Amino acid sequence: MPEKTYREALREAMTQEMESDESVVLMGEDIGVYGGTHLITDGLIDRFGPKRVIDTPIAEGGFTGAAIGMAMMGMRPVVEMMTWNFSFLASDQIIQNAAKVRYFSGGQVEVPLVIRGPNGGGVQLSAQHTHSLENMYGHFPGLKVVSPVTPHDVKGMMLTAIRDPNPVIFLEAGALYGTKGEVPEGDNAVPFGKARIAREGDDVTLISYGRQVNLCLRVADRLEEEDDVSAEVIDVRSIRPLDEDTLVESVKKTHRAVAVQEQWRLFGVASEVASIIQEKAFDYLDAPVIRVSGAEVPAPYARNLELAAFPSEEAVASAARQVLYQEVEA
């Protein structure tokens, strides 16, 4: 299987769908002539022309709303948020129109729309350019929210997102655009609502999504090496719908779980995961579920401060040891 970068895999999915379906168009700031701030759409304007690769003014609410209108007319726009941080300006359109118009029209319209872009931090962009918005968008019925971490999944989930008749919030691991992995040629559509077991294990379940999955995999290796502990790593990858069964089955096997997220602790995805586990696998638990989250501060700039603001290997390993009762609470 050929190795490709996350960026290439993403571009390949959009290109494939644009070739097979003329209703697919791309919109966003500097995605055409400039090639995309992160070069995701590089070269596509030459291939598909400016009516299908639409450079927009810097007006997130306006172009997101226009894309919703196009989608209601049967087109399949894929909108780039240069970064998800700018989506606050479009959140009225996303939440008030895209998510709800099917419901309040009594099912008379569909909104086959994808909004994609880099989510999360890790590259010293500081407070206004660093957010993890999966819990915010995951909150709203009517939206689907996914967060793939591997090149394989980013292609497969983008194929699924474009074909989905609903608005999909596609949260990319922006810090990983250059990372490589195996990506099959052709159609590797990955269904939503199915978590991926990134590593099998028996003693503790580490649950995450996005780039924190890679962190959890490193911690799992370390736990095996240092403690002879076998950790299972689950990549949730689909936030809404959320694959509750895979989480619950894993905890029934390991009896211990740590939920890891880059975003802030309160009201986050990890809280939801912990809640589901206690509701559905309470009798199987040998320890409370622990959340590892970002520090409750706006994202700082300095490298050392930024590292301290996000979950670290030490923090996740320590949480795993706590639920294994190998370490008392710090």
Add this chain to the structure above:
Amino acid sequence: MPAHLAGDGVVVFFTQNVPQSGKGTTVAAESQRTEEESVEVREEPSENGAVASADGEHLVDLYKKMILIRIFEEACQRGFRQGKIGGYLHVYIGQEAVATGFLDAFKEGDKVITAYRDHPHALLLGSDPKAVMAELYGKGTGLVKGKGGSMHLFDVERGFMGGYGIVGGHIPLGLGFAYAMRYQQTDHITQLYLGDGSMHNGAFHEAANMSGLWGKDGMNPCLFIIENNQYGMGTSVARSTAMTDLAAKFDAYGIENEKVDGMDIEAVLEVAHRATQRVRETGRPYAVEALTYRTVPHGAADFFEKYRTKDEVKKWRERDPIGLLEHKLLERDVLDEESLEEIKGEMKETIDEVVRFANESEEPPIEELYSDVYAGQDEYLGEE
């Protein structure tokens, strides 16, 4: 009149901002001008041969539509006071000539989108008044199955893409429709209705900017229709912006525009046909500011109006669009008093029946709570 209201919305001036778009002259008029003058102006054929004045039969047809809206809206007000209609209720009383005139130029395949004062748009596009009233009554027989209420009427089959509740939030959607129409290689257009109050927020300005931009390539057949009823809730245009010429705001985005007397159905008709034809042919947006007035409160619960004077309301009522049209019909011997009363009487009976239907319909089945959240297999992602 309190000092802070002085000069607000009493006298209106109609100016065509872009000479090449219309007759090339500036038509200055005051709201108090006589009917004779209006009639004379309207009977001039426009340059491009579009409908300039309607024949008697056409006017009677439009009169019936305006009466339908008026009596329907009055029934809504009663239903709200009786507690039969919940939530918010915004009626179109006083503004009837605007939607009636513009939708006269609607062609099958066109799309219409508006904000929450949306009952007339549905009725004029041919939605069953029973289904519209049943929606307001929260019944399963409602236009959107009891899921939207007054602010969210939709009849997609007839081209009505909805009523929306967030001021300005619907505007970007309309230019998306217009882009899609050209992308799909049709000659359809979008009639995008917006209120004066929506023109001060970002959604309007972002959308107008993009519409003008896309229109340069013929990719935005969007007709902006400003229903300028002088107030965003209780705040007048003059208390909302230092630049009160709303049509001229479109100049900033390269969108040609004009104003029309929104109380005079014939004036609206003339510009409606001319403007829709132009948008259809060019794929470029165009904007018309219709000067009108809501002669009733903003919402049904807004009984005590601190923001406008009785005198002001009275002056506008003298130019009530239905009253003006009746005057024309009588003056031209198209209808006599008796026929007018007959039309109103028949419409009252129709609306009585509509209200009875809404009242007697069943509430939506409880399963409707969970349907239409997602498309596809209509998968519901929560717990029932």
